[in-house]
Amino acid sequence: MEWSGGPGARPGRGRRVLVVGGGIAGLGAAQRLRAHPAFSQLRVLEATARAGGRIRSERSFGVVLELGAHWIHGPSRGNPVFELAAEHRLLREKDLSQENQRRETGGHVGLPSVTYASSGVSVSRELVVETASLFHSLIDQAREFVRGAAAPAPSVGEYVRGALRALAAGWTDREDARRLRLALMHNFLNVECCVSGTHSMDLVALAPFGEYTVLPGLDCTFPGGYQGLTNHITASLPEDMIIFNKPVKTIHWNGSFQEAESPGETFPVLVECEDGGCFPAHHVIVTVPLGFLKEHVDTFFEPPLPTEKADAIRKLGFGTNNKIFLEFEEPFWEPGCQHIQVVWEDMSPLEDVASQLQDVWFKKLIGFWVLPSFESVHVLCGFIAGLESEFMETLTDEEVLLSLTQVLRRVTGNSRLPAPRSVLRSRWHSAPYTRGSYSYVAVGSTGEDIDRLARPLPEDGAEAQLQILFAGEATHRTFYSTTHGALLSGWREADRLIALQDPQAQLPGPQL
Numbered sequence: 477m478e479w480s481g482g483p484g485a486r487p488g489r490g491r492r493v494l495v496v497g498g499g500i501a502g503l504g505a506a507q508r509l510r511a512h513p514a515f516s517q518l519r520v521l522e523a524t525a526r527a528g529g530r531i532r533s534e535r536s537f538g539v540v541l542e543l544g545a546h547w548i549h550g551p552s553r554g555n556p557v558f559e560l561a562a563e564h565r566l567l568r569e570k571d572l573s574q575e576n577q578r579r580e581t582g583g584h585v586g587l588p589s590v591t592y593a594s595s596g597v598s599v600s601r602e603l604v605v606e607t608a609s610l611f612h613s614l615i616d617q618a619r620e621f622v623r624g625a626a627a628p629a630p631s632v633g634e635y636v637r638g639a640l641r642a643l644a645a646g647w648t649d650r651e652d653a654r655r656l657r658l659a660l661m662h663n664f665l666n667v668e669c670c671v672s673g674t675h676s677m678d679l680v681a682l683a684p685f686g687e688y689t690v691l692p693g694l695d696c697t698f699p700g701g702y703q704g705l706t707n708h709i710t711a712s713l714p715e716d717m718i719i720f721n722k723p724v725k726t727i728h729w730n731g732s733f734q735e736a737e738s739p740g741e742t743f744p745v746l747v748e749c750e751d752g753g754c755f756p757a758h759h760v761i762v763t764v765p766l767g768f769l770k771e772h773v774d775t776f777f778e779p780p781l782p783t784e785k786a787d788a789i790r791k792l793g794f795g796t797n798n799k800i801f802l803e804f805e806e807p808f809w810e811p812g813c814q815h816i817q818v819v820w821e822d823m824s825p826l827e828d829v830a831s832q833l834q835d836v837w838f839k840k841l842i843g844f845w846v847l848p849s850f851e852s853v854h855v856l857c858g859f860i861a862g863l864e865s866e867f868m869e870t871l872t873d874e875e876v877l878l879s880l881t882q883v884l885r886r887v888t889g890n891s892r893l894p895a896p897r898s899v900l901r902s903r904w905h906s907a908p909y910t911r912g913s914y915s916y917v918a919v920g921s922t923g924e925d926i927d928r929l930a931r932p933l934p935e936d937g938a939e940a941q942l943q944i945l946f947a948g949e950a951t952h953r954t955f956y957s958t959t960h961g962a963l964l965s966g967w968r969e970a971d972r973l974i975a976l977q978d979p980q981a982q983l984p985g986p987q988l
């Protein structure tokens with residue numbers, strides 16, 4: 477049994493709580509519990525060597541590169557990530573302004589600065605604006621079915637394509653103009669795949685799509701790195717509270733476990749780690765990603781999870797979105813350019829083209845964001861989702877760099893465009909303790925499955941028996957896939973335990 481000394485551990489006193497996973501959900505739960513005297517015995521078990529999980533900032537090429545979370549979505553009062561970031565002075569002045577906080581974006585990605593097409597020409601701004609506005613209105617319509625009207629298709633993708641097919645029948649453009657319009661639509665659908673973290677919008681359920689809630693505010697980044705936020709939370713916890721390199725193998729529950737150091741005391745849960753270490757506890761808050769749960773659902777809990785919860789884990793969606801950073805000697809883009817869109821004229825949402833992943837994976841890349849440029853540092857950040865993204869993870873850096881150099885030469889029409897100096901990318905699908913990027917409500921599941929996943933165990937037990945609690949982005953019904961959803965879910969489960977121990981406790985807000 478491993479529960480030795482330190483400020484977090486005093487055998488025999490108070491409730492013993494283990495948090496599994498040191499991402500923002502787990503860190504938020506630990507920070508909240510630590511502030512209450514009933515939870516003096518608290519540990520966070522983290523599988524990897526670092527805290528932050530899918531918030532991961534690295535300093536490379538002389539700039540901050542976000543391998544995971546990039547933006548605060550909906551940075552305005554009421555978003556706890558925005559509020560914490562503002563409190564710790566981690567944001568730019570302009571991002572704190574009232575004007576910025578009031579901006580309503582509808583959750584849509586902003587327009588690109590320039591759009592390159594595969595024939596080596598740039599697409600007119602007018603056509604891009606017009607097509608983006610049509611696409612966004614279709615996505616807005618797809619969100620409306622949550623209000624009760626019967627969804628006319630199972631998935632967002634099928635709904636958008638159906639509406640597009642009907643519209644395209646009335647287009648009177650020349651064939652090449654019509655193709656370009658459809659190719660732009662294809663790109664916007666791929667952008668939406670990045671937003672939803674899915675291979676195809678045909679996998680994203682239509683009826684519950686509008687349950688995801690967009691907060692006001694123009695999305696903003698952290699100039700010093702997103703990880704500054706999780707570093708602040710980590711620094712507020714006692715040094716030995718987080719145990720790193722401690723992957724949990726199995727959570728034994730509904731038991732009666734004992735340890736030599738606490739004679740006469742029994743614990744309903746025993747957490748067994750990969751290295752053989754065992755931690756008995758009264759309560760465990762599980763915050764591991766849905767991707768990890770999917771892979772280990774049959775072995776991670778003993779006894780196994782109730783069927784309903786295991787089914788929710790299987791049915792909810794969890795896909796891949798990755799970033800590819802390219803460092804250039806000199807920028808080939810115009811000063812002030814922020815976002816380069818790349819459109820393949822042979823792609824259309826109305827046609828299925830069967831091809832081998834190795835031949836076409838790069839066509840899923842939606843384009844590049846220009847990272848804030850310094851005098852001698854020029855970096856682009858590409859986004860790519862789905863199976864093509866997972867295939868990209870299997871390639872070498874040289875292969876990725878070569879393919880993307882060819883793409884850039886082709887779309888800019890400049891066959892001499894210098895190759896990037898170096899490449900760095902995320903590989904979230906291969907990461908054994910994540911297995912993808914973030915969750916979505918897949919065809920065949922509903923928001924109710926998110927609530928099923930979030931319900932503590934045992935489900936039929938009295939409140940006092942709360943043994944396993946579930947947090948993490950995939951457990952937040954309206955803010956899944958975000959950092960604020962993850963943080964709120966960690967607070968929610970900490971508050972559940974605090975309310976159990978201390979029904980009179982004044983719980984701090986916000987309770988979104």
Ligand SMILES: Cc1cc2nc3c(=O)[nH]c(=O)nc-3n(C[C@H](O)[C@H](O)[C@H](O)COP(=O)(O)OP(=O)(O)OC[C@H]3O[C@@H](n4cnc5c(N)ncnc54)[C@H](O)[C@@H]3O)c2cc1C
Binds near residue numbers: 499
């Ligand atoms: C590429 C990418 C881009 C994103 N962009 C944005 C964005 O712009 N804005 C936004 O709001 N969100 C974004 N997100 C999503 C956001 O990063 C996540 O929703 C959030 O960070 C999840 O926090 P979490 O605590 O739920 O999970 P995680 O951060 O994944 O934390 C879970 C922790 O559990 C650990 N763990 C797993 N298995 C075990 C085990 N067996 N034993 C012990 N520990 C274990 C993991 O190592 C990890 O540290 C992005 C994510 C990715 C991948």
